[in-house]
Amino acid sequence: MHAILLGSTAFAGLLMSMPPAFAQQAGPSASPPTASARRSERQIMFAVPPQALSTAIVSFSRAANIDLVFDGAIPAGIRTQGVSGAFALRDGLNRLLAGTGFSAQVAGGRTVRLINANAANVGGPGAVPAGAIPLDTIDVQGNSAQSPFGPGVGYVATRSVTATKTDTPIVETPQSISVTTRQQMDDQQPLNVGQAVSYYNAGVVGEDNSDSKQSDQIVTRGFTSTNYVDGLATPVGTFVQPAYDPYMLERAEVLKGATAAVYGQSYPGGILALTTKRPTDDPFHEVFVQGGSYGRIESGFDTGGPLDADKHWLYRVTGVGFDSGTQVDHTNLSRLSIAPVITYKPDDSTTLTVFANYRYDPNVGFWNKRPFAGSFVPNAAGYRIPDNFFTGDLGFNKLESKQASIGYSFEHKFDNGWTVRQNLRYMHTSWLFDSVQDDSITGTTIVRDKFQDINSYDSFQVDNQDEKSFDTGSLHHKVLFGLDYQHVDFADKETDADAPSLDLLNPNYYQPLPAYTSADTYIDTRQKLDDLGIYARDQIALGGWRASLGVREDWASSSTTNLLNNDALQTQSNAATTWNAGLLYLFDNGIAPYVSYSTSFLPTIGTDASDTAFKPTTGQQYEAGIKYQPTFMNALFTAAVFDLAQQNVLTQDPNNNNNQIQTGEIRSRGFELSARAGLTEHVDLIASYAYIDAKTTKSNNGDVGFRPAAIPENSANLWATYKFTDGMLAGLKLGGGARYLGNTENTANTYTMPAVTVFDAMASYDFGAKNPSLKGLSLALNVTNLFDRQYISFCTNGCYYGLRRNVLATLKYRW
Template structure:
């Protein structure tokens, strides 16, 4: 790390009441870096609650961990987190699809959901603008409405600080990666009632696949007004332009996952059309977080965000294998427009009833999504997988589908967190009303769906003086199911329920935390299809997920940060109209995952200021198709990091540091996922980046 001010710039602003920003370890003292261990969080409760008293499994990825591991995306940030399979579409930097407990992990920004994401376009958050990530595993509908039963990841953005700081950095890396970024802020006036922060980044990079590249321009200004100790208003904007998102071409299983008499398909192989190859995205958002504390009892909050996203994709993709070497392709065109609005109103009261202490929360939130999608498809020329000849070019295909879907959700929720001596009890309930209108703009028809759902959660924890806290909980979820049945009726939402039991341990006098959680999770009303009658789709499906997760984080002594995790998830399709699916494992869901990471910073002697570390990630095999006729292979990857603070040795270079991060150090070639025999993806090969920073 650099100067003290630079260290402070890594932590959230002190004394600033911000919705869903945990009071983590960086906030315990100005400029104090205590590593990876967070003590409090609010993603599971929407209140600042000690993790020991929260009766569900939570992980917090701090800024210290993000910096030491050099995370450039949410997938890299969550690569060492228990219960999260972040290897999905590992080579597609434009997608943030991850799985938890067998289900896709929902993505949130500052406590409200990132809405939208038809086909190839979905909002994406730049990792450099994130202060930390929170992973909340299991159903979260009781506070957030429609949600995946697997849980959510919440990105907490960088906020204005009440001290002046600045950072500029330049990076170079594999493959032909060039990046520049800045982050600065502080008080505008002497009494520090007005604060600001401005974060930005520009990046360009090639990829391991021919004819593909990435470009991004990102700017995020923010202003905080704090007229007194009771009121705070933070207004944030986000502008992101991605001229080239970096979509990779998928490859067949033969020649990648399996041996082929014609040879091995290289990682650089591109099976699309270089003259019809684009993927762009633009997103803008404006949001605010308001809080006013009337007294020691009553507090009100309001969080608002409006986001607009546009994306356009032109690709040629594999369709059908014609021969051992030839694949028939199709041309794809997809244009998506997203307008999303979220607002969450909260009232919180802290009071006592006899010996019982209460933190009571009531809220009313509203979500509105308007998402238009134009999809074009047409047959394209075949290509030789092992000796591709490109050209003469593919014309844009005709539009075959054009839809506009509008979703409105209103939710009313209440929660009481009761604490008596060492007992902590949480009871929550929520009622949601959802209406979905889907307009077919080609046929000029509209399908309407109106649903209601009640979800609830109950959890209990007992906190011993030693820092040991066993807990149990039950939670329900719901999630709208897109599409209509064969009769034309809209599908009902899927529902989920989870039983979880575990133990958390924060040993007294040691900066460490350990969590062990066992879960049994079931999702009902899953949409399935009959292979004999493809048009027939019905809601008789069920998926069961059960297993356990273990995670440990610690700073054993000054300068040594450690983390380790292990996950076992037995996920099975227990009911399905499709006999090929029943009894099988969903694709992209490994049964076992494990990771370990260590980083040590020297603080004395000739090597003062040198930090070094590394980690190992293991991901088990996953099903290659819904029928489980084949599986990917397990893989073990090694990462490494080296950092040096020049200011620790030369005072005139105070604030200057160099970071070097390498992922997949030994350049292991592996297939990260398959969804069928023609849709497999290589995981990234060795990637490295060196970053020179100056902080003041």
């Protein structure tokens, strides 16, 4: 395939800057800009040395923010003298093609072709000139597949804003980024975000103990992630946590390593960044129904497009609802979620997108904790609690979650080159958890407790950004200045008491439960958090060199009211400076080695024995790696080594056992390999491997040298699909994969959970491939844990069973 894909701004610039003969073919009103107009166009810094035209086009397209898919069919003997310096897109393109015998042509509103300028135009209007190399028609949308907010192409995304808050090619970003594309989610049908990003992703561990409350929480390089949606934080309480159905997302990204210089207070392991679906320039409609294991029934829709002929107003509405049993008896999982979005684009310089989201989970699955003796090993009497056994009480069993948010994303590009943005969101989330849980098992008697958690939070975030690109001598700069603020109001009440025991062999699920007393409530707090941050970044290009520098200052404060202690109020304030730096060299063949350094901080609530407020934890990461984005295929290969540490970790005070001090340190070192590729038009592939050496390096708790619980030292994944495009099997796609999770330790490092390999499979059929009247209709079958492997996922304060085999059948219609 020969295809140049143009982002919306790049396409507009190219259309306005074509040589006269070609610009006129795009429409009678498209006249060439004057010399003064060209001087006022955005200047782009090019550093394309003399070389073969087939490879030079790739370097040029990256500098001009043009995505290129190219198979190398241009004769190898055709060379360019290159482009060096700052030029408008038109002038740079003319210099690139000068003397090659080729030129760019716009043939119709959205088709770009590379033409042999010396060939005769034979065959009448619209014919391809003899000797020309035509490009496949590409529908260039304002929200193109390879925009940093788009779904990606196949399993590969090439651009992101997550690491820098600016539109930057991933291959030019000196830090590890992995993107779960929309196609991957469609193929694999993950039940939750944790599965979407942890299955087939190097160094990422999801909460695989259940399909319930922790579904959006992941661990990256040995540390808990900080979560963001559409560029803004989603704070996490003790139990309450925002959750997004994978169907509502366009893509899910994991940025690995310390990120505070970009986002402020965060864990050192990285962030999970979700992008929700946005309006499209062209109409799009989809409905589906799904059925599967445990009586699951689900339906959803996704529709969008322009509201007016000029496409100034665009909309999109996505909704999903389901009800299902789970692998644990007497428990259910159900959800209703809807997300209307509207975009207003009065001109090419201004965009306002308003997002709303509502999610109600009346049943949030199950809480899968089991005692060690009775799950990982049999108890003294030789009994284990089966993974499907319900240990609770049906008279006190409620897991309910609600979430609602509204916000907007605004961008305006000024004529002087500055671009301003503002992202804003208000979110409310609540959680109710009533559960009778097992604590231990003696013989066949399960000892239980009655637990309740009621919590909620309200959050407000706003992020203001100013961006501009300019040149200083031979250096091209992309600078970003920002100011952001977040406020969180969080309430949490937790109560625990004894509950009647349960006979494993003759369970009674409706026993009389004692009422709570005031003494049973051990947490009843309200906490308010505020964080104000200012930041600056500069991304510098010189030839193939890319340097990234960022610095940030944060002022964080908190006030905690303890309602159990006469409304005692505790306040705390912290300030922190964080920074990062990276250096990368991009070769013309798509290979990009890099090094980077980044820091993090995270406030720690509480005081030591002398009532001195705890300092924030601090983190640092050293990373080196190499990325490879081939010029001849849709693929991205990455390798990285890292050294990550967190200081000021709480540990026991040796002089006062009832208090803690901040002398602890946790370190994580390792390396990761990852491949995402469309190997051919038939085959897509994901492969990854991670080695993580994580341990406690300083502590007064007697755990120096311990591995963090549930973090495998080795993990590996492989997934591939094959799509039949002709013959009797045209329209059929088959896929499968294997997930290997290495040995993990419990919290005390007294026992080791063995490694496990789990297999998954899928098959889908596009009815329109053989019957055009059925275009858009498809049927898919997905199976996770294909061979129904029973295993312990991990053990921390208890042990948790992994998810058993799950089968889903999906009938979908698109038009």
